[in-house]
Amino acid sequence: MTVSEDGYIERDIPKISLKDSKNRREEIKSQLFDAAKTAGFFTLYEQDCPSKDDIEEMFLLSQKFFGLPLDKKTKTPHIKLLNSGFESCSQIRPSTGTADQKESLQLQYHRINQNWPEEEDVGSEWRVKTQEFMEKCQKISNFVMELFAEALGYPSDFFTRAHDITKPTAQTTLRLLHYFDTTGKTFTGNHWRAGPHTDFDCLTLLFQKSGSHGLEVCPGRETHTDFGYSDKWTPVPAFTGEIVINIGDMLMSWSDDILKSNFHRVRLPLPGEDQSDRYTIAFFNQANTDVVIQGPLKKYPAVTGKEFIEEAMRKNFERLQMVSS
């Protein structure tokens, strides 16, 4: 490990190949489990599906939506109760008290006819192609969740059956993200493309584009209720076609804090760096509302998927009040 004076430290963010994954199941399982117990972040590559072409196509669909005039984008406004829809500069992080410099669209598979962009605005194939992409994300998420279940001593389908995106109780969300071009701008105060946070979900898949850097991680969290993080961050490089995976609070809790959900952030590029738009795509695997979440050691009380997400929001809201008061 090399520590620099500017708040950064070199750490290993494991890269795990999924080449020939059917025949390398045990090897991949142990690599995933090791990565999830330490950094909580790792990159998958050489996967069959979603392919680099699938990912590039989804980025084009995303850019098509974000390129629309604001009055078209706000036709599907963010609805908190459904955790879906479009928002712009509205996500205030408890860690910073300022709004992320971004816009985003959240979509849920089973709500294709509810709060998804309309054909007349994004074209006839947008919805169906986006749904297909979600199916591909679900497939690879299932592979990873099966291996985590086995590594933790559960039956293979323990987590996957709790994440059924086709049911009305599904909470899994695809989030298209667009961080604005900041060319020529300087920010004073505590501003971020995405302020430091942990994810609420079980498993996040993040797709980045080559060169669109800025994502940074800070491992070291001991419990999923912990708000503290150290001051040494590590950049996670961006390459089109690879998938960055991180553990979220729900799976950290469900594994009695064995698998680590760690703080991460996206920094604003400095003048002199590439300050153009940054697009990313996140797929948040969140257990269905009626699933009961509790680890084998019963370290935390049993809660449903619905209660878990509501509680995470409440805690963050309280924290936000503390930060802003």
Ligand SMILES: O=C(O)CCC(=O)C(=O)O
């Ligand atoms: O866009 C990124 O690189 C990270 C996004 C993220 O952390 C989130 O949306 O939770």
Ligand SMILES: [Fe+2]
């Ligand atoms: Fe995140």
